[in-house]
Every structure is written in C-alpha cells, then in structure tokens.
Amino acid sequence: MPELPEVETVARQLAPLVRGRTVVALRVLDPSLKHGRFPRMAGRHVTDVTRSGKRVLFHFSRGPGRNEGIWLAVHLRMTGRLIWVDEARRSELAHLRARFRLDRGSLLFYDTRRFGTFQFYQSFEETEPEGVDPLSPGLNSRELGRMIGKSNQNIKAWLLRQDRLVGLGNIYASEILFVAGISPLREAASLNAAEHRSLLRATRRVLRRAIKNCGTTFSDFQDTRGLTGSYQNYLTVYGREREPCPRCSAPVVRFVQQQRSTYHCAQCQK
DNA sequence: ACCCTCCTGTCA
DNA sequence: TGACAGGAGGGT
Numbered sequence: 001m002p003e004l005p006e007v008e009t010v011a012r013q014l015a016p017l018v019r020g021r022t023v024v025a026l027r028v029l030d031p032s033l034k035h036g037r038f039p040r041m042a043g044r045h046v047t048d049v050t051r052s053g054k055r056v057l058f059h060f061s062r063g064p065g066r067n068e069g070i071w072l073a074v075h076l077r078m079t080g081r082l083i084w085v086d087e088a089r090r091s092e093l094a095h096l097r098a099r100f101r102l103d104r105g106s107l108l109f110y111d112t113r114r115f116g117t118f119q120f121y122q123s124f125e126e127t128e129p130e131g132v133d134p135l136s137p138g139l140n141s142r143e144l145g146r147m148i149g150k151s152n153q154n155i156k157a158w159l160l161r162q163d164r165l166v167g168l169g170n171i172y173a174s175e176i177l178f179v180a181g182i183s184p185l186r187e188a189a190s191l192n193a194a195e196h197r198s199l200l201r202a203t204r205r206v207l208r209r210a211i212k213n214c215g216t217t218f219s220d221f222q223d224t225r226g227l228t229g230s231y232q233n234y235l236t237v238y239g240r241e242r243e244p245c246p247r248c249s250a251p252v253v254r255f256v257q258q259q260r261s262t263y264h265c266a267q268c269q270k
Numbered sequence: 271a272c273c274c275t276c277c278t279g280t281c282a
Numbered sequence: 283t284g285a286c287a288g289g290a291g292g293g294t
Binding site: 079 | 286
C-alpha cells in the first residue's frame with residue numbers, strides 16, 4: 001500500500017483508534033524486524049499517529065500527561081499493513097510480524113514480503129526526513145526548480161528520490177507526469193519554469209485526490225478493519241498498458257526505467 | 271547514477 | 283517457469 005496517499009490514509013484511520021491508549025506489550029514475531037534494541041513499551045501512551053514521508057509515525061509518551069517520549073517510524077515498504085483489532089476479535093496469523101497489545105485491542109503489523117521496518121527515535125527532530133513533503137505549503141515551483149538543479153537523471157527517477165521530495169513512488173510518479181504532460185524520459189535539468197509549475201501543480205492535485213479517495217488498493221483482500229482505497233479507479237496510465245490515453249486515445253505505453261515499470265502517453269507527454 | 275538484492279506471492 | 287509487484291539500501 002505504501003506511497004504518500006496510502007500512508008496518509010493509514011495514519012488518519014489509525015490515529016482516532018489508538019490515540020490515548022496504553023501499551024500493554026510489544027511482541028515482535030519476525031526477528032529480522034529488530035534492528036538494534038527496542039525500548040520497553042509497556043506502560044507508554046500513544047499520543048498520536050501521523051505521516052512522515054512514506055512512514056507511519058507513532059508518538060509514545062511516558063505517562064498520560066507527559067510530553068517527552070519516543071517515536072516509532074513504521075515503513076510499510078511494499079506489503080506492510082497496520083491493522084487494528086479489538087480485543088474480542090480473533091486475528092489472522094499468516095504474515096503477522098509484530099503485535100502491539102494495547103488496552104482493549106491490538107495493533108497488528110502484517111508484512112508478506114518482510115521488507116517493512118520499525119525504527120525508534122528519541123526525539124522528533126531525528127524522525128524528520130531529508131526530503132521535502134510535496135504537500136508542505138512552504139514548497140513552491142521556484143524551490144522545486146532549485147532542488148532539481150542540474151540533475152541529469154530522468155525526471156521519473158528524480159521524482160522517486162526520497163532525499164529530494166518524500167512520498168512519491170512508482171504509481172504516482174507515472175500519474176503525476178501524465179497530468180503534468182511531461183515525458184518520464186526528460187532529463188530533470190531540462191525542465192523550464194513553466195514545467196516546474198505544472199509539475200508541482202500536478203503532484204499536489206494527484207496526491208490530494210488520491211488521499212481523498214483513501215489511496216490506491218490492488219489485490220483487495222478482505223481487510224479486518226484495514227483500508228481499501230478507491231484511487232485505482234482514477235488511475236490514468238499506471239497499469240493501463242495498451243489502453244487508450246484518456247486525453248488523446250493513443251495507446252498507453254509501458255516501458256522499464258531503472259528496473260521499474262513506467263507508464264505514459266507518448267503523444268501527450270513531451 | 272545504475273544494477274542487484276532483500277522476500278513472498280500471483281499471474282500469464 | 284519467468285516476469286512482475288506500491289520500496290529502498292548497498293555496492294560499483
């Protein structure tokens with residue numbers, strides 16, 4: 001599930017469910033999830049769940065009224081899922097990698113491919129990613145142009161770099177470039193100011209619309225209170241090889257770029 | 271700036 | 283059986 005809109009959706013859905021609850025125990029079932037030592041979690045309070053780039057960020061305070069505490073960033077990678085179950089519910093065990101037992105319920109971390117990661121931090125500053133959030137109001141197209149600078153990467157690859165903009169992945173990179181009318185093969189540095197503007201505008205339009213639709217969900221297994229997005233119904237080019245371009249009806253082209261599928265309309269994207 | 275790899279599952 | 287899957291860190 002995990003590009004910016006999906007992670008935003010997870011955080012928004014999870015926050016009201018777990019905020020204010022006390023941790024009874026954290027059990028890690030997949031040892032490879034444990035990089036370094038995990039802090040003791042019992043007795044801590046969940047104060048908030050937010051998004052940081054593509055990661056779900058949990059804040060735990062030490063007591064009900066205390067502000068200091070620790071942060072946990074969960075990266076879902078390709079197949080991670082965070083599922084809330086109340087205490088009465090029996091949970092699926094297949095691919096269960098970790099379980100937070102909270103008062104009156106559990107937060108379960110499932111991850112088929114086991115690429116997901118848990119990372120603990122002692123301060124909020126440490127959690128902050130290097131890249132800029134594309135939805136942050138402080139970002140404008142001039143700044144985007146400055147960030148792109150003289151990069152000779154193609155623009156698709158550049159958009160996937162998490163040390164520049166955070167949150168874009170393979171689906172939304174293709175979608176954004178289609179909406180912006182920019183070819184994924186263009187050298188990033190070759191974009192002009194007008195294209196920086198349309199690129200940023202397309203980025204925000206696509207991401208906001210995807211968030212409104214709770215993201216994109218493929219292979220919609222019946223979730224136990226997980227999420228099921230609907231943005232897959234609005235995808236213009238991604239996964240639509242040989243289907244007509246929604247703008248000009250030319251067939252959508254798929255090709256491999258940096259070992260990943262890119263979809264585009266060769267007519268509309270220059 | 272690229273290719274490979276981590277891991278498991280599904281589809282043609 | 284091989285290609286492919288929403289990600290990213292490591293090596294060259």
